[in-house]
Amino acid sequence: GAVVSQHPSRVICKSGTSVKIECRSLDFQATTMFWYRQFPKQSLMLMATSNEGSKATYEQGVEKDKFLINHASLTLSTLTVTSAHPEDSSFYICSVLGPGGFSYEQYFGPGTRLTVT
Amino acid sequence: QKEVEQDPGPLSVPEGAIVSLNCTYSNSAFQYFMWYRQYSRKGPELLMYTYSSGNKEDGRFTAQVDKSSKYISLFIRDSQPSDSATYLCAMSESGGGADGLTFGKGTHLIIQP
Numbered sequence: 001g002a003v004v005s006q007h008p009s010r011v012i013c014k015s016g017t018s019v020k021i022e023c024r025s026l027d028f029q030a031t032t033m034f035w036y037r038q039f040p041k042q043s044l045m046l047m048a049t050s051n052e053g054s055k056a057t058y059e060q061g062v063e064k065d066k067f068l069i070n071h072a073s074l075t076l077s078t079l080t081v082t083s084a085h086p087e088d089s090s091f092y093i094c095s096v097l098g099p100g101g102f103s104y105e106q107y108f109g110p111g112t113r114l115t116v117t
Numbered sequence: 118q119k120e121v122e123q124d125p126g127p128l129s130v131p132e133g134a135i136v137s138l139n140c141t142y143s144n145s146a147f148q149y150f151m152w153y154r155q156y157s158r159k160g161p162e163l164l165m166y167t168y169s170s171g172n173k174e175d176g177r178f179t180a181q182v183d184k185s186s187k188y189i190s191l192f193i194r195d196s197q198p199s200d201s202a203t204y205l206c207a208m209s210e211s212g213g214g215a216d217g218l219t220f221g222k223g224t225h226l227i228i229q230p
Contacts, residue, residue: 004160034217041125044161044205046217059217093160103209103216104149108160 006109021079023094029074030096038091084116123221136193140206147208152191155203
């Protein structure tokens with residue numbers, strides 16, 4: 001399977017500031033990446049689909065102006081949480097779509113735990 | 118409505134027992150069914166996927182899908198302490214890459230040595 005990294009693994013920020021989370025595909029070029037959010041004791045919820053070189057597709061209810069996604073290269077996608085608030089505290093996980101392009105062939109990063117104080 | 122129900126547990130069983138993990142869903146358009154294992158502070162890793170109804174076996178793991186009942190299961194035979202983790206079911210309507218996954222909440226499994 002693919003190797004996916006995320007940075008940082010944990011971040012604490014103050015309310016009102018912005019935080020950038022990086023997702024990297026280390027061993028193959030990923031045209032499509034996904035961003036998920038997981039609240040405690042809840043499911044992973046798909047936030048957006050990120051395609052290299054084009055605008056991300058956001059799920060219903062996810063504010064695209066608040067969660068900025070940039071998929072600038074085939075190995076890197078970034079999620080920026082703008083003007084973060086305590087309710088944005090969550091576990092953010094990215095995944096990359098495998099070379100076969102099948103939805104079930106997603107490889108997940110280790111996640112980033114965001115705490116907004 | 119995309120909704121997947123999964124008992125969060127914890128489910129605690131002795132080593133060597135057969136474990137049964139289950140999910141139910143309401144969206145009849147789901148065709149691909151996945152099971153992921155997630156260790157603490159790690160991302161999920163794919164265990165198995167199944168297309169439509171039927172069974173699939175991989176070593177000690179067996180996945181079952183009953184689309185008529187909208188019910189899927191994962192069985193783990195000869196369970197080991199290393200199997201202790203959170204198991205998430207996930208589903209998608211198509212196999213196409215544009216289709217993100219819909220996850221259950223995950224079941225926290227504990228295998229007692």
